[in-house]
Amino acid sequence: xxxxxxxxxxxxxxxxxxxxxxxxxxxxxxxxxxxxxxxxxxxxxxxxxxxxxxxxxxxxxxxxxxxxxxxxxxxxxxxxxxxxxxxxxxxxxxxxxxxxxxxxxxxxxxxxxxxxxxxxxxxxxxxxxxxxxxxxxxxxxxxxxxxxxxxxxxxxxxxxxxxxxxxxxxxxxxxxxxxxxxxxxxxxxxxxxxxxxxxxxxxxxxxxxxxxxxxxxxxxxxxxxxxxxxxxxxxxxxxxxxxxxxxxxxxxxxxxxxxxxxxxxxxxxxxxxxxxxxxxxxxxxxxxxxxxxxxxxxxxxxxxxxxxxxxx
Numbered sequence: 091x092x093x094x095x096x097x098x099x100x101x102x103x104x105x106x107x108x109x110x111x112x113x114x115x116x117x118x119x120x121x122x123x124x125x126x127x128x129x130x131x132x133x134x135x136x137x138x139x140x141x142x143x144x145x146x147x148x149x150x151x152x153x154x155x156x157x158x159x160x161x162x163x164x165x166x167x168x169x170x171x172x173x174x175x176x177x178x179x180x181x182x183x184x185x186x187x188x189x190x191x192x193x194x195x196x197x198x199x200x201x202x203x204x205x206x207x208x209x210x211x212x213x214x215x216x217x218x219x220x221x222x223x224x225x226x227x228x229x230x231x232x233x234x235x236x237x238x239x240x241x242x243x244x245x246x247x248x249x250x251x252x253x254x255x256x257x258x259x260x261x262x263x264x265x266x267x268x269x270x271x272x273x274x275x276x277x278x279x280x281x282x283x284x285x286x287x288x289x290x291x292x293x294x295x296x297x298x299x300x301x302x303x304x305x306x307x308x309x310x311x312x313x314x315x316x317x318x319x320x321x322x323x324x325x326x327x328x329x330x331x332x333x334x335x336x337x338x339x340x341x342x343x344x345x346x347x348x349x350x351x352x353x354x355x356x357x358x359x360x361x362x363x364x365x366x367x368x369x370x371x372x373x374x375x376x377x378x379x380x381x382x383x384x385x386x387x388x389x390x391x392x393x394x395x396x397x398x399x400x401x402x
Contacts, residue, residue, distance in 0.1 A: 096159060098123045098250060098282055099144065104153035106139050113139045115306045116153070121250075121284065126276045128297030128314075129286035130393060136306040137286040138178065141254045144284070145175045158249060171200055174248035178255040180239030184228025188219060188238055191227060192245055199246035209245050216279060217241040218271060233264025240271065244281075251275065254286045265292075272296045294389040302396045310396035317392045324385040325368060327355040331377035339375060340368075348394035354381075358391055 097120035
């Protein structure tokens, strides 16, 4: 955020408990106007709880949330009028037609009766629902039902759009179409967006800034480009030998290293290190490098490093 600019969203030392379970621990961050922010973390990291607190569906146990300068605890209805929320499983009425449901959602959100049809038409256009506007929701595909959920979040023209796992349960084509819609809203239609996901490609495809959460805490935050690290070099290795021990020794040597789940090690080193150094370390440890190729730092590397540090 630019100095002196009031953020659209300010989360100030927010904690949330469910009985004795601490779901979110002293979370603090701001969202600037025009920023597209991604919440990233494994299931159970606290992302959904944070989204529910921001959108006013759940009060924090401690701390405060300001949206547009308004404290959500002091002006909950006004704040919720400024927010569009797509939960992971949107509450839809399967027996209703799309347009009728969106008219109902618009009236619930205080859209003046004289503007309801205009608001519904705009939400349908922005969600690419034109061909489905007169269809029964329960007969739509999963991808189109998610679009209906997106449209109901947009129908009252909110200042902030919060999307929790927006591609949940979609096939690859539907997932890419939803991500394209989110990108269009954020970068062409100037909608402020927060996207929560455990899918790294979804966040990297839609967001500029990211917050990485783990076990209810914030473990990394910033522009994706900066978190990937200037001057860092990435390599992919496939080895024969003790991978666990070799990974530990790479980390002791100052590299960031993780297994991508397919037996390939991703290694990030400083700009003054390279493939020759990796071969040399492997040789001294009796490890055979069967495959090595340069790569580029990814959000997956940032995620693995942040989660690895908290587990250490």
